[in-house]
Amino acid sequence: MINVGVIGCGYWGPNLIRNFVMNPDTELLWACDLDEERLEKVLSPYPGVRRTTSIDDILSDPSIAAVAIATPVHTHFPLAKISLESGKHVLIEKPLASSVDEGEYLVSLAREKGLQLMCDHTFCYTGAVRKMKEIIVSGELGQLYYFDSVRINLGLFQHDINVIWDLAPHDLSILDFLIETKPIQVSAKGACHAGNGLENIAYVTIEYADNFIAHLHLNWLSPLKVRKTIIGSSEKMLVWNDLEPAEKIKIYDKGIMVKDEEMEERGRLLVSYRSGDIYVPHIDQTEALSVMITEFASCIKEDRQALTDGEAGLRVLQILKATEQSIKNDGANVPIQ
Amino acid sequence: MINVGVIGCGYWGPNLIRNFVMNPDTELLWACDLDEERLEKVLSPYPGVRRTTSIDDILSDPSIAAVAIATPVHTHFPLAKISLESGKHVLIEKPLASSVDEGEYLVSLAREKGLQLMCDHTFCYTGAVRKMKEIIVSGELGQLYYFDSVRINLGLFQHDINVIWDLAPHDLSILDFLIETKPIQVSAKGACHAGNGLENIAYVTIEYADNFIAHLHLNWLSPLKVRKTIIGSSEKMLVWNDLEPAEKIKIYDKGIMVKDEEMEERGRLLVSYRSGDIYVPHIDQTEALSVMITEFASCIKEDRQALTDGEAGLRVLQILKATEQSIKNDGANVPIQ
C-alpha cells in the first residue's frame, strides 16, 4: 500500500483524488489546496482524508511515500523540487515544468535521489493508445511512415497560452509513447485571429530519423470537432478516431507494393495496391487515470521507470520548446536537442 | 455557334469531346491525336467529327475558332503557342504550362492577339465550388481566417511527378477562385516512402495578406479517402466534404465573440462562443465540364475574361513553383512573385 498526498484540488485534482481512493494499491492520506472552501467541497465525500493548506504538512509526514501535483504549470518546478528533496515520489501533471532547464533539473534530481518522477500523460493509459502501442510493437504495421493528427474544435480559447501549449502536449505525449525513433527537427506555422497575439490555429511538422514524419493540425476555431490520427505504414495502416464511441481504432490491410525490378527495366517506379480486410479491435474501457495510478504504484513497488517517466515529460517539453521557437521564427526548422 | 477542335484524345479528351458535342453553343469539327487507333475508338460515336493526326489540319481550317488542348503537360506550351499564333482561342488543361515563364509567355501572347486563353480548372465549375463562391461573396461568412484542405487517398502514385503536382492544382485553383487576397509566401514539407525520390505525402502552408492562412494535406498513401475543406471565418464557418453524396456543403452558424472592453479591464482576452443552426444548401448537379464549356463559349462571344483565365492558370503555376522550391529547401518560406 502506497500512502499518497494530492497537491492541488482544482480542475484535475478531484479526478486524482477519486482514483487514489479507489485504487487498491494506494491510500490517500492528505489533500492540499490554498483555497480552503474548495478543499472542503472536493473532500466532502472522503471524510477520512486529512486536509491542509500547507504542503509542509504532507512533506513532513513520514508515512507519506508519494505526492501527486496538480497545480498551475508555473508551480510545477518548485513543488516537485521540494517534494523530491523531501524524499517523496512525485506524480506530476503535464507539462512537467515551464522550461526544458527546469525539466532537466527535476529528472536528474529524481535520479540522484532514487525516486520516481512520473508524468501524468493520461492519454497513454487509455485503452485506445495502449492498443495502438500493442499493434505497433507487434510489427503488424510494418515500417512506420507518418503520423497525422487532427485535433480541432470550437473553443476553449485560453487567455495565457496558445493552441499549441493547450493541445499539442496530448499528441506529443502519445507520439513519445508510440514512436521509438528520435525526432530531429520541428517546424510550425500558425495564425492568430482573436487579436491577442496567441495562435488559435497551428500546423506542426516533426521530422524523425528514417524518413518518419509527424504532423499536427491544432485548432480552437473549427466548426467541427475532430480528434483523428492516421498512422501510415508499409504493411497495414491504422486510423484512430477518438470521437467514435464504438469503433475507435481501425486497422486497414492496405498498402502499396513497389516492384523494384520493373522500376529498373522501364526506368520508372511501378506501384501496385493492396486492399484487404479491415479490423476493429475491441478497446479496453478501463478509466485511463486508474491504469495510470496503478502504473505509478507498481513503479514505486518494483523500483522501475514508469512508462511515462520524467524523461518522457522532458522530451515532450523539448518539442514544445522547439515548436514555440519555430512558430515565433516564421516556421524555421528548429532542431530537437 | 463556336467551331472547335479538340487536340488530344487520351484520358480527359473524350470528356471534352462529349461536352463540346452536346453543348448548344459549340460545334466540334475536328479531333486530333497521334494514335490513330485511339482516335477512331474515341470518335466512333461521333461520325460527323473529322479526325486527324496533324494539328495543322485544325489550325489551318479557317472555320475553327477555338481549340481545346488535352495533351501531356510538356506539350502545353508549344501547342498553345502555335494555336494562339494561328489566331485560335485556346482552352487548356491544367496546369497551364510546365513553368512560370512559359505561362507568362502564353498569357501575354493571348492578350496581344486579343484571344481567349482559358484554363480548365474543372473543380471551379462544380456546383459545390460555385455555391461556396456565392456564399463567400455574399459576405455571410464574415472575414475569412483559414482554408484547411485534406485531399488524401490510397493511390494513384505517379511515376514522374510528386503528390503536390498531382493533387495541389485542384486546391490551388479552388483557392485562386475563392480567395481575393493575394498569397505572400509558401512553405511545404513532405516525405517519400516509395524509394523513388518523389514525395507521396506533403503539407503545404500558404500565407496571405490579412492573416489568412491556407493549408493542404496531400497524401497518396492514406488508408482513408478524404476530400474535405474547412473554411474558418468570423461569422459563419463552412465545411465542404466532396465525398458526401447529398450533403456536400454545410454552413455552421458558429463562432467566437471577443469582448474587447473586458479584455482591457482584466488584462486578458474574454472569448465567448456562439453555436446556432447548420444549413446544407442544395447543390446544382450540372456536370462541371458542361458549365465550363458554356463559360468558354460565352467568353468568346462576349469578349470577356473567363472565370479561370490564363492569369488564373499562371497564379496556380506560381504557387506550384514556390511550393516545389520550398519542399526542396526543407520547408523554407518562398515568396510568391
Added chain:
Amino acid sequence: MINVGVIGCGYWGPNLIRNFVMNPDTELLWACDLDEERLEKVLSPYPGVRRTTSIDDILSDPSIAAVAIATPVHTHFPLAKISLESGKHVLIEKPLASSVDEGEYLVSLAREKGLQLMCDHTFCYTGAVRKMKEIIVSGELGQLYYFDSVRINLGLFQHDINVIWDLAPHDLSILDFLIETKPIQVSAKGACHAGNGLENIAYVTIEYADNFIAHLHLNWLSPLKVRKTIIGSSEKMLVWNDLEPAEKIKIYDKGIMVKDEEMEERGRLLVSYRSGDIYVPHIDQTEALSVMITEFASCIKEDRQALTDGEAGLRVLQILKATEQSIKNDGANVPIQ
C-alpha cells in the same frame, strides 16, 4: 415556491431530487425511501432535506403541495391514489400505472380533486422533441404521412417485461406529444430468442386517422445502437437522430409532387421530385428534467393541464395494452379504445 416531497430514491429519484433542489420554483422538503442506507447516501449532498421511510410523514405535512413518485410500476397506483386523496399534486414516472383501469381511476380522481396529475414523459421535454413539436405545429412539414422509429441496441434485457414495455413508452409518449390525430388500431409482431418467453425484438404498427401510420422497431439484440426517427410528410421531411451529438434534427426540403391533370390525361399518376436545402436547427441543451419540473411547477401555479398530463399517460397505457394484446394474438389488429 412549491414545496415538494420525492417518493423513491432508486434509479431515477436522485435525478428528480437534484432538479427539485436546483429549480427556483420548487423547494424539496422531504425525501422518502424504504431503504434507509440508500436514503442517507442519496441525500448526503442535501443536508436541509428531511428523510423518512414512511410516506405518511410527507402526506401529513400540510406545507407539502406536491409529491413526485419514482417507485416500481406496481406501486404507482396505490401511492398516487393516496397522495391525491391527501390533497397533493402528483408527478409520476412512466408508465402511469400497471393497467388502463388504474390509469383511468387516477385521472378521474385528480380531476375530481382539482389536482395536477402529471407524467414524467422526459423525452417530451428534451430540446430535440420540443423543436420537433415546434416544427410540426408551424405547419412547415405539411401533412404528416408516417412516423418511423428505430430504437435498437444490445441489452439491457429485462427479466420481467418484454422489449415493448421497456422501449415503446419512449416512442409512444413522443407520438402522443407530437401527433394530434387519434390512433385507431395497433398490430405487433415479435420474437423471443432468449428462452424466457419475453420478446426481445418487436415491430409495432399504429394506424391513425387520415392515413397516418407509425411504426416502431424495438430491439434488445442489435449489434448497432440506433435511435432514429423519420417523419415523412407532404412538404418537408424530418429526421431525428438522437445519437448525433451536434446534428440531432435535420429538416429536408424534399418531397414529391403529384400532377393530377396529367394523371387523368394519360390514365396514370405522374410523380415528380423536389430536392432542396437541408436545415439543421440548433437544439436547446437545457436538461429535459429541469424543463419538466418547471412545467410541473407552473401548472400548479397557473392551474392548467400539463403538456404530459395524466390523460397523456393514460393514452400511452392504452396503446401499450393494445400492443400487448396484438403480439399475444399473432399480430391481430387491436382497436384503441
Added chain:
Amino acid sequence: MINVGVIGCGYWGPNLIRNFVMNPDTELLWACDLDEERLEKVLSPYPGVRRTTSIDDILSDPSIAAVAIATPVHTHFPLAKISLESGKHVLIEKPLASSVDEGEYLVSLAREKGLQLMCDHTFCYTGAVRKMKEIIVSGELGQLYYFDSVRINLGLFQHDINVIWDLAPHDLSILDFLIETKPIQVSAKGACHAGNGLENIAYVTIEYADNFIAHLHLNWLSPLKVRKTIIGSSEKMLVWNDLEPAEKIKIYDKGIMVKDEEMEERGRLLVSYRSGDIYVPHIDQTEALSVMITEFASCIKEDRQALTDGEAGLRVLQILKATEQSIKNDGANVPIQ
C-alpha cells in the same frame, strides 16, 4: 461456348448484352427487340451480333442454346414458355412471372424438358451477398435470429405497381438465397399517400420455422436513402450497409449469454453481454452480372441447378403473392404454400 440470344433491349437488356459479349463462356449471336431503332442503337458497339424484331428467328436457330429474357413482366410467361418449348435454356429477369401458377408451369416445363430455367436475382451474385452467404454457411454467426432490412429512398414512384413489387423482390431473393429454413407466414401493412391507391410505404414481416423472423421496411417517400440489413444471431452478428463504398459488411463479435442454471435458481433469466472485435471483410468487386452469367453458362455445361433457379424465382413469387394478399387484408397472416 454457349450460344445465346437476348430478348428485350430496354432498361436491363444492354447490361446483359455487354456481359454476354465479354464472357469467355458465352457467345452472343442474336438480339431481339420490337423497337428497331432501339435495337440498332443498343447493338451499335457490337456489329457481329445479329438483330431481329422477331423472336422466331432466334428460337429457330439451331445453333442457339439459350435465351435471356429481359422484357416487361407480363410477357415473361409466354416468352419463357415458347423458348423452353423450342428447347432453349432460359435466363429470365425477376420476377419469374406474373403469378404463382405461371411460375409453377414454367418450373415444371423446364424440368420435363431437362432445360435450365434460371432467374436473374442479380443481388445474389454481388460480392457482398456472396460474402454473407459464405459467413452464414461457415456457422460463424451461430443460430440466426432475425433479418431486418431497410430499403428506403425518395422515388422512384412506379405508376402500375406498389412499393412492395418494386423493392421487395430484392430482399426476398436475398432471403431465399441466404436462409435455409422455410417461411411460414407473411403479414404486411402499408399506406398510400400519393392518391393512386398504390402503397408507397410498406412494412413486411415474414415468420419462419425455428423462431426466425424477417422484416422489411420498404419506402419510396423517405428523405434519406438507406439500404441496410441487420442479421441478428447467437454468436456473431452482421450488418450490411450497401451504400458504404468501402465497408459494406461488418461482423460484430457481440451477443448475449443466457445463464440457464441461475435462471432456475432465482426464477428469472440472467443475461450477460459480450462485446468484442469488429471485422470488415474485403468484398470482391466483380460485377454481379458477370458472375451471374458465368453461373448460367456453367449450369448449362454441367447440367446442374443454378443457385437462383426457377424454383428460387417461384419461392419469391409465392411470398410476393402472400404479401400482396396480406396488405389487401389489413395485415392478416397469410400462410406461404
